[in-house]
Amino acid sequence: MIKRHHIRQFLGVADAGSFVQAAARLHITQPSLSAGIAELERLVGTRLFVRNRRLVRLTEAGGAFLPIARDLERGFRAADSFGRGSTPDWPTLRLGAIRTVAPGLLRAVIAPLRDAYGVELVEGSDQELRVLLAGGRIAAALTLLRPGEHGATVHGLWEEPYRMFVPAGHPLTRAGTVAPEDLASAIMIARRACEVLDDTSRFFTAAGVRPRFALRSDSDERCMAMVAAGLGITTAPLSLAVAGTVPIDVAGYTFRRRVGLLCDPGFGHDLIARGLLPVIAAGVRGEGAVAD
Incomplete structure (x- = not known):
């Protein structure tokens, strides 16, 4: 019979992506955790994790079992609190987000989700978030959508171009479309x-x-602020514009990005059932983004 400790151990490994880290979080020894997972796999009749030295990830069966396990754990917590006041199950949603989403757009996505779930936000690159999603360690990722990427678990939210940003009052703001060569001395x-x-x-x-660089930074906020200060110019998605910067067109520079939610099947179904996608889309439009 599957017991609560099986579910807690399974979720611990799924969320941590590591037996060592999960054992530490659960305050048990690693051999005990490994034995518990092995017993759970025997009870369900299939392997739930692929194990190697560098990474532990869910098998296809493990991915299918994950939403069931989360529902069971929520049920256990509700039973624990029954009759003595309830405490929120936090987090009920681990959401990944790429670091280059403009604050206003991130707020438009998070606000409706925050009202429906206990949200924990995880930052990362597109590749990092896809690994976490595939391993069952996040339920959804607000990230770049690739060409041809569609389906029930893919929800496009907005599309936008990348532009060259210059300080307000820069001579290039009056030049219309500029040639790449016009930026040689920038x-x-x-x-x-x-x-x-x-x-x-x-x-x-x-x-x-081959330009000179005045700043190389991981912080979009700092980069755009320094463009506004006149330190240099940069390329960025149109939504990252800040006061004191002006986007200009560069001939042949036609890169675009499509941003949306990638979801695991369980959360994707819940998102639709709760009617949250239209609310999120409306918020995105309210921030001035072009809906996908």
């Missing part, structure tokens, strides 16, 4: 978190432009 700011950073570098290199 001082640049490198957004290290930019998803098209390598593509941008190749674009300008092919045009013979």
Whole structure:
């Protein structure tokens, strides 16, 4: 018979992605945890985890069992608190988000979810979040959607271009569309978190432009603030514009991105059932983004 400690141990490993970390969080020894997971796998009749030295991830069966386990744990917690006041089950949603989402757009996505779930936000790159999602360690990721990526677990929210941003009052703001060569003498700011950073570098290199850099930073907020201060110019998604910066068009620089939610099947179904997608989409439009 499956018992609560089986469920807690399964969720501990799924969320931590490691037997060592899960054992520490559960305050049990690693051999005890391994034995508990092995017993659970025997009871359900299939392997739930793929184990190797570097990573522990869910099998296909483990991914299917994950929403069941979360529902069971919620039920156990509700039973524990029955008759003596309830305490919120936190978090009920672990949501990943790429670091380059503008604050207003992130707020538009989070606000409806926060009202429906206890949300824990996990930051990462697109690749990092996809690994976490595949391993069952987050329920959804607000991230870049790839060409042709569709389906019941994929929900596009907005699409936007990347632009070159210059300080307000910069001579290039009056030039209309500029050629890449017009930026040869410009001082640049490198957004290290930019998803098209390598593509941008190749674009300008092919045009013979090898700029100097005044700043290389992981902080989009700092990069855009320094553009506004006149330290240099940078490329960024249109939604990252701040006061004191102006987007300009560069001939041939046509990169775009599509952002949306990638969900595990259980959360994707719940998102639709609760009617939250239209609310999120309305919030995104209210921030001025072009709905996908």
